[in-house]
Every structure is written in structure tokens, then in C-alpha cells.
Amino acid sequence: MDLNAVRERINAIDDQIVDLFVERMKASADVASAKAEKNLPVLDLRREQAVLEKVMERGGEEFEIYINKLYQTIFDISKSYQAGLLTKETALSEEILKNIADPHMEFPRKAVVACQGVEGSYAARACDRLFALPSKMYFSNFESVFNAVESGLCRYGVLPIENSSAGSVTEVYDLMVRHKFYIVKSIKLHISHALLAKPGVKLEDVKEVVSHTQALQQCSNFLKANPNIKVTIFENTATAAKYVAESGRTDLAALSSTDCAKLYGLHVLQDGVQNNENNYTRFICIAKNMEIYAGSNRISLMLSLDHRPGSLHEMIGKFACRGINLCKLESRPIPGKDFEFRFYFDLDGSVFSPETMTVLKDIEQAAESLSFLGCYSEV
Numbered sequence: 001m002d003l004n005a006v007r008e009r010i011n012a013i014d015d016q017i018v019d020l021f022v023e024r025m026k027a028s029a030d031v032a033s034a035k036a037e038k039n040l041p042v043l044d045l046r047r048e049q050a051v052l053e054k055v056m057e058r059g060g061e062e063f064e065i066y067i068n069k070l071y072q073t074i075f076d077i078s079k080s081y082q083a084g085l086l087t088k089e090t091a092l093s094e095e096i097l098k099n100i101a102d103p104h105m106e107f108p109r110k111a112v113v114a115c116q117g118v119e120g121s122y123a124a125r126a127c128d129r130l131f132a133l134p135s136k137m138y139f140s141n142f143e144s145v146f147n148a149v150e151s152g153l154c155r156y157g158v159l160p161i162e163n164s165s166a167g168s169v170t171e172v173y174d175l176m177v178r179h180k181f182y183i184v185k186s187i188k189l190h191i192s193h194a195l196l197a198k199p200g201v202k203l204e205d206v207k208e209v210v211s212h213t214q215a216l217q218q219c220s221n222f223l224k225a226n227p228n229i230k231v232t233i234f235e236n237t238a239t240a241a242k243y244v245a246e247s248g249r250t251d252l253a254a255l256s257s258t259d260c261a262k263l264y265g266l267h268v269l270q271d272g273v274q275n276n277e278n279n280y281t282r283f284i285c286i287a288k289n290m291e292i293y294a295g296s297n298r299i300s301l302m303l304s305l306d307h308r309p310g311s312l313h314e315m316i317g318k319f320a321c322r323g324i325n326l327c328k329l330e331s332r333p334i335p336g337k338d339f340e341f342r343f344y345f346d347l348d349g350s351v352f353s354p355e356t357m358t359v360l361k362d363i364e365q366a367a368e369s370l371s372f373l374g375c376y377s378e379v
């Protein structure tokens with residue numbers, strides 16, 4: 001067979017496909033106006049199912065799976081196009097527009113900030129990097145940080161959200177559902193854990209190690225190599241260091257930071273204990289109200305979707321259609337439901353971009369529920 005001749009045939013077919021695709025998109029635009037008049041949503045699953053059955057039958061058995069795939073994509077594109085044509089503002093878009101009205105608003109240098117743990121914690125270090133002059137208030141757990149911000153006791157709160165080797169801080173994700181807050185900044189910190197003990201204690205004397213679960217996970221190779229050392233979970237790495245300093249025990253050590261060694265008068269038995277030198281933790285800075293600063297280029301969303309095949313694919317398709325990069329997707333079980341999940345999306349996008357706002361409005365319509373968790377930049 002002559003390759004060039006077949007390619008000529010394909011070129012001619014492509015011309016027809018493109019012409020018909022453009023025709024179809026114009027028809028889709030007309031559907032959008034008809035629906036807008038009647039206040040109907042863009043998504044019509046029954047209609048999609050009817051179209052699918054018809055075209056699959058027309059294509060025949062050999063091609064039905066390909067036609068199915070092709071039409072899923074066509075529907076995604078058609079819906080994304082319709083969403084772009086519908087300019088009506090939603091409650092969420094109105095609120096966002098209100099909050100970006102002042103582009104000169106600057107992130108404060110001073111503020112009262114809630115941090116989990118005690119002095120020397122990684123959250124405190126993140127706080128010092130975020131603010132020039134923070135007044136830190138320490139709380140014993142993550143929930144108290146959310147409460148302090150929600151009640152207005154602290155203007156901001158700093159919380160760890162994910163680590164490059166141990167993954168998401170699921171406790172913080174689970175608390176997000178129960179609290180009203182917005183992410184206003186984030187920061188990525190290099191984390192190096194050291195084994196700290198009272199001066200004079202040697203590595204071979206250590207019978208027990210105390211630390212936070214995330215730090216213990218990040219140092220799992222060290223713990224596996226020392227199976228005789230008992231492991232005890234603490235709320236925070238700094239709290240663990242303080243406990244060792246105050247304990248008077250010579251068989252106890254904490255996995256914590258070298259900052260804490262200085263702060264609590266402990267000796268560094270071993271530095272860089274984490275499995276990976278490339279160990280980073282991202283912290284979010286939360287506030288009670290939506291605060292969006294110039295240069296914000298990341299968006300966090302919390303969604304629940306209809307429990308049916310393809311609903312997550314549909315959402316992801318909306319970002320893909322407009323070339324928006326999804327930089328994180330986390331799912332957490334919804335308590336009381338049978339393997340149903342709540343999704344957390346982080347996007348490379350900004351509410352200052354009309355394209356991104358179109359997708360947000362589209363998602364707001366299509367998702368069972370949507371919480372906009374903020375648009376911010378990472379330090």
C-alpha cells in the first residue's frame with residue numbers, strides 16, 4: 001500500500017472531521033443559550049447516554065470502545081466550551097471578585113499567628129519565614145490552631161499539609177471539613193531531623209525514641225536499623241525534645257530539629273537521620289477571611305462528587321480542557337459513608353485569570369459540593 005496515498009486519504013477525512021467538529025461546537029453553543037434561557041445546567045447525563053448509545057451502535061462492535069472514548073472527550077470539550085460562554089457570575093465568583101478588588105493589598109509583616117507545638121517547632125520556623133515580625137501563640141494540637149483562627153483569637157494559623165517522603169498530613173485534611181478558613185500563603189521548608197538526647201548520653205544508651213508520627217515515618221530506615229529502640233508518638237517534634245530535656249532520663253532521645261537542641265540544651269547524637277536528604281514539608285498559612293494577594297498562582301479546592309462512574313474523570317477533564325495543571329489530588333474517606341471520598345485539588349492557576357474563573361464556575365455547577373479553600377502563592 002502506498003503510504004503517501006493513505007495519508008492523503010487521512011488528510012481529506014481530517015478536513016471533514018474538523019469541519020463537522022466546528023459545526024457541532026456551534027450547535028453546542030446554541031444549546032448553551034437555550035439552556036441559559038431556561039436556567040438549565042450544562043450537564044445532561046441522560047442526553048449524553050442517549051447520544052453514546054446511538055453513535056456506538058452506528059460505529060459497530062469493532063469500534064464501539066473507541067467511539068465511547070472519543071465521545072467522552074467530545075462531551076468534555078463541549079461542556080467546557082458551553083461553560084466558557086455562560087458569563088453569569090455565581091455566589092463564589094462574586095465573592096472572589098470582591099476579594100481581588102484591591103490589587104495593592106500586601107501580606108502583613110506583623111500578626112498574631114497560631115502554631116502547633118512549642119517553641120522550636122517546624123511550624124514556628126515556617127511562621128518566622130512567612131512573617132517578618134510574628135507574635136506566635138502555641139497550641140497543643142492542629143484542631144486548636146483552626147479554632148484560634150476561626151474564633152478570631154489569632155489572625156493566622158500555620159499548619160503542615162504534606163511532606164515529600166511521608167505524604168499528606170491526613171489529620172489536617174480531615175479537619176478542613178469541620179472548619180471555615182482560607183489558605184492565604186504556603187511555604188516549603190527543608191526538614192532535617194536529628195537524634196537529640198541529654199548531654200553525655202551515647203547512641204548505644206538510647207532505649208526509647210519520642211517524636212511526631214510524620215517525623216518517625218521520615219526516619220523509618222534508622223528505626224528499622226535499630227529494632228531494640230522503643231518508639232513513642234508525640235504530638236510534635238519540639239514537644240518531644242522538650243520532654244527529653246525535662247525527663248532526666250539517660251536512655252531517651254527525640255527525633256527533632258537542631259534548633260530544638262539549642263533551645264532545650266540537648267546534644268545532637270546524629271544529624272540528618274531522615275531517609276531522604278530531599279525531605280521537604282509544605283505548610284499552609286490560614287486566615288478566617290478570604291485574602292488574595294497579587295501574584296497568587298495556586299488554588300486549593302475541596303469537592304464532593306456524585307457517587308457514579310466517571311464523575312472524577314469529568315472534573316479532571318474540565319482542567320485538562322483548559323490546560324490547567326493539577327498539582328495535587330488527595331482523597332479522604334467521608335465518615336459514615338461506604339467508601340465514598342472527598343477530594344482535595346491543588347491547581348496551578350489564579351483567580352486573576354478569566355480562564356481559571358470559568359473552570360471554577362463550571363465546577364461549582366457540576367460538583368455535589370465545592371469549597372474554595374483559597375488562592376495564594378508559595379514562598
Ligand SMILES: O=C(O)C(=O)C[C@]1(C(=O)O)C=C[C@@H](O)C=C1
Binds near residue numbers: 078
Ligand atoms: O444536549 C445537550 O444538552 C448539550 O448540552 C450538548 C451535549 C453534547 O455535547 O452532546 C453537552 C453536554 C450535555 O451533558 C449533553 C450533551
